[in-house]
Amino acid sequence: MKYIQLALGLMRQRWLFNLIVIIEIASLLILTNTMYSTVRSKQMIYEPYKDILRENGVVVDAASLDFMECSNEEISPFLQVYPDKKSVISFLENRLTGDVKIHCSDSLTFWKQIGPLSVMYRDKGNTLTYYLLEPNVLSKMCLPLSCGRYPKEKRNDNGEIEIVVSGGTDASLNNVYDTPAGKMRVVGILTDSTYKPVNSEIDRNNIDPGIDRDSIFNFVLPFDSQTNLGGPFAIAAKDIFPENSDGYNIMANSVWFVSYGDNISEKDFAANTEYLNTVGTVQYGQTLNTMAQETERQINDIYYRMMPIIITAVIIVLSGLIGSAAIGALRQTRTFCIFFLCGCRKKDSLYIIGAETAITIIIASALAATGIAVMRIMNFEYLIGLSFGFGNILLSVLVVAILFTLSMIIPFGMLRSASPVLSIKEN
Amino acid sequence: MIEIKKLTKTYNYKKSNAFTALTDISLTIDDGEMLAIIGKSGAGKSTLLHIIGCIDTFEKGEYTLDGVSIHKLSDKQLAQIRNEKVGIVTQDFALVEEYTVLENVKIPLYFAKHRKWNTNAAALAALEKVGIKELAKKPVNKLSGGQKQRVAIARAIVNDPSFILADEPTGALDTKTSTEIMELFHSLNDEGKTVIIITHDPTVAESCKQKIEISDGKIVL
Numbered sequence: 001m002k003y004i005q006l007a008l009g010l011m012r013q014r015w016l017f018n019l020i021v022i023i024e025i026a027s028l029l030i031l032t033n034t035m036y037s038t039v040r041s042k043q044m045i046y047e048p049y050k051d052i053l054r055e056n057g058v059v060v061d062a063a064s065l066d067f068m069e070c071s072n073e074e075i076s077p078f079l080q081v082y083p084d085k086k087s088v089i090s091f092l093e094n095r096l097t098g099d100v101k102i103h104c105s106d107s108l109t110f111w112k113q114i115g116p117l118s119v120m121y122r123d124k125g126n127t128l129t130y131y132l133l134e135p136n137v138l139s140k141m142c143l144p145l146s147c148g149r150y151p152k153e154k155r156n157d158n159g160e161i162e163i164v165v166s167g168g169t170d171a172s173l174n175n176v177y178d179t180p181a182g183k184m185r186v187v188g189i190l191t192d193s194t195y196k197p198v199n200s201e202i203d204r205n206n207i208d209p210g211i212d213r214d215s216i217f218n219f220v221l222p223f224d225s226q227t228n229l230g231g232p233f234a235i236a237a238k239d240i241f242p243e244n245s246d247g248y249n250i251m252a253n254s255v256w257f258v259s260y261g262d263n264i265s266e267k268d269f270a271a272n273t274e275y276l277n278t279v280g281t282v283q284y285g286q287t288l289n290t291m292a293q294e295t296e297r298q299i300n301d302i303y304y305r306m307m308p309i310i311i312t313a314v315i316i317v318l319s320g321l322i323g324s325a326a327i328g329a330l331r332q333t334r335t336f337c338i339f340f341l342c343g344c345r346k347k348d349s350l351y352i353i354g355a356e357t358a359i360t361i362i363i364a365s366a367l368a369a370t371g372i373a374v375m376r377i378m379n380f381e382y383l384i385g386l387s388f389g390f391g392n393i394l395l396s397v398l399v400v401a402i403l404f405t406l407s408m409i410i411p412f413g414m415l416r417s418a419s420p421v422l423s424i425k426e427n
Numbered sequence: 428m429i430e431i432k433k434l435t436k437t438y439n440y441k442k443s444n445a446f447t448a449l450t451d452i453s454l455t456i457d458d459g460e461m462l463a464i465i466g467k468s469g470a471g472k473s474t475l476l477h478i479i480g481c482i483d484t485f486e487k488g489e490y491t492l493d494g495v496s497i498h499k500l501s502d503k504q505l506a507q508i509r510n511e512k513v514g515i516v517t518q519d520f521a522l523v524e525e526y527t528v529l530e531n532v533k534i535p536l537y538f539a540k541h542r543k544w545n546t547n548a549a550a551l552a553a554l555e556k557v558g559i560k561e562l563a564k565k566p567v568n569k570l571s572g573g574q575k576q577r578v579a580i581a582r583a584i585v586n587d588p589s590f591i592l593a594d595e596p597t598g599a600l601d602t603k604t605s606t607e608i609m610e611l612f613h614s615l616n617d618e619g620k621t622v623i624i625i626t627h628d629p630t631v632a633e634s635c636k637q638k639i640e641i642s643d644g645k646i647v648l
Contacts, residue, residue: 002537013525338521341482342582343510343538345502420482 007355025364028317053292057259060280072278098268099261160185329411340420429456434488448474449644461616463635471644472625481505514583518595520575529563553581573604593624
């Protein structure tokens, strides 16, 4: 306690200097956490599929199955009885030949970019290359209204497309969104009783057959158990849902990873591809490996882009902090000599400097935590794609430990070699 | 009581630039004594005072303070002596300029083994003793030289030490203020504290009960 009291007294002497150091450390903590969270958010979605994507196989866009638009005739009656995805996958695996396994992901889907954001694929010559992006970012940043397919017409007198959207989002009645398809006005919020978002099928019998198929929008983003965010989201032209009706089910778009064993024959591969194309679209030129490479490249790109910034920031803050600690120790040598006359040991002086540094870092950490909390409240984590978690705490502790250790080294050395007697004589 | 026998202090001991500041000093200072140490600059007065105040060490000889041999004490024990048994006053006051008067006087209380619960009360009592209680909340950089020296004396006595060591306490003060400060030392001595003062001022030396002169690291008077 005495060290804290004395440290506070010394800090008060140089409050402006300490304030600058506190802001500097807080900025570093926010910067490192933000950058870490950016990379982490990308890794989070990739991690569960990392092993699968290292296997030999192909990527299948199974969206058409969700919409019951596949050309496979035997699957339709099956779906009437077993509409869940697990059963469908099992059904399909039994019909494919060779060592084959289908991995179905609820949290991935393909969307072509329409807005300014590059979402899921890059146009690389004639080949589309896909990579993974976390759904919680997608849901907030890209979806539902800035990309995807949109109702063709059905505009109101103001020229706005009237849509209904799923509940549990930020969208409210009469919200108007600018989209590539034009202005959209939310005229209805779907409730749980009006649709079942995942792993079910659209009940076509309850849909007016006169409605254009393209006026249904199924931007379903599956729930992400890790982040507890995201969740299915649907947009549809309002006309698709008759008033006061229940039981309209919207099925998730899906990406399947179909992996083959090492010994799959070319014949089996071709047969399986042909069959899979009846229930979805095999992405030619997009093997699991290329998708893994693209995803890793995307994540590494972020690392490479951020590393110079992080390293520069760390060097600036560290040099500032070490310098300030050294200047502080130098200026305070006389003070510590006075303390020495009054019964203070050199060791006590170090404890006081330690307390001073600790107080500075604690205040800076609190400031940084507040800054990050404000960022979260303001939805920055979705706007710029951040995922905060336990790793942030570990990183912050690590950064703080490094700062503390380094900022103690010079004062420790200076005080260790300083002679109170000589300093007293000099003064 | 302070007993020093054949004490030798060498700076940079065993190095090529070694310099002996005190040679075979023997000295006994009884409790309640008021002693002036005089001598030319560089004679070794301050070195002797620093050794007596346990802020410097020595190589040869023996020094006992109230029967305790100082030579082999640990840093912690030496710090405790500086804190409890000895009060040090210097020519430049040795105050933390940005602290208030009260905060300066409280410094030794932070390092006391048995910390007083009410440090403010103890510090204010010491300030009252030196006659500047009303300045308690003032920053010391706003004080005059005489007031600063009173603060330094208050800090020196706040832990009620037996020995007051003063290194040129009036060196930076005018005659009138010097007289007031010396009166303060005399009153402390009257209370039974042992006061050792280093001075160049013959008037100050004459006002002490005893005086010794040091020349070239040896006691000559």
